[in-house]
Amino acid sequence: MTTSEPSMQVALMRGATCKCPQCGDGRLFGKFLKVVPKCDSCGEELYHHRADDMPAYIVMSIVGHIVVGLVMWAEFTYAPPVWVHWALWLPLTLILTLALLQPVKGFIVALQWKLRMHGFGTSRAALAPVRTQAS
Ligand SMILES: [Zn+2]
Numbered sequence: 001m002t003t004s005e006p007s008m009q010v011a012l013m014r015g016a017t018c019k020c021p022q023c024g025d026g027r028l029f030g031k032f033l034k035v036v037p038k039c040d041s042c043g044e045e046l047y048h049h050r051a052d053d054m055p056a057y058i059v060m061s062i063v064g065h066i067v068v069g070l071v072m073w074a075e076f077t078y079a080p081p082v083w084v085h086w087a088l089w090l091p092l093t094l095i096l097t098l099a100l101l102q103p104v105k106g107f108i109v110a111l112q113w114k115l116r117m118h119g120f121g122t123s124r125a126a127l128a129p130v131r132t133q134a135s
Pocket residue numbers: 020021022023024025026039040041042043044
């Protein structure tokens with residue numbers, strides 16, 4: 001069990017790899033997009049997250065930029081028939097979306113965890129108080 005708090009970069013990387021942002025060992029998701037209530041490795045409370053639709057918006061932005069860019073490139077370079085566009089871009093959109101949703105949601109949950117949003121950090125408050133900058 002780890003009691004020291006990881007840096008922002010480490011916590012975000014753990015979240016993006018679908019691991020507990022505190023310890024990096026426990027799973028973040030029980031099902032595809034269902035965050036586990038507590039880490040099964042360190043016991044960190046993870047049910048405080050409020051990712052809501054943010055991961056979906058981010059994934060739509062990423063996938064939209066990739067796919068629309070590729071569609072425009074293919075159209076202006078090769079001018080394929082419409083059925084080729086459908087055959088290429090529809091599966092690519094589906095695959096990219098499904099591949100990115102979990103890492104992006106894990107990233108958002110880890111960001112909320114690290115920033116102690118929505119009740120995150122209440123169990124850590126006694127361990128490591130939030131650092132404040134002297135002005
Ligand atoms: Zn953990």
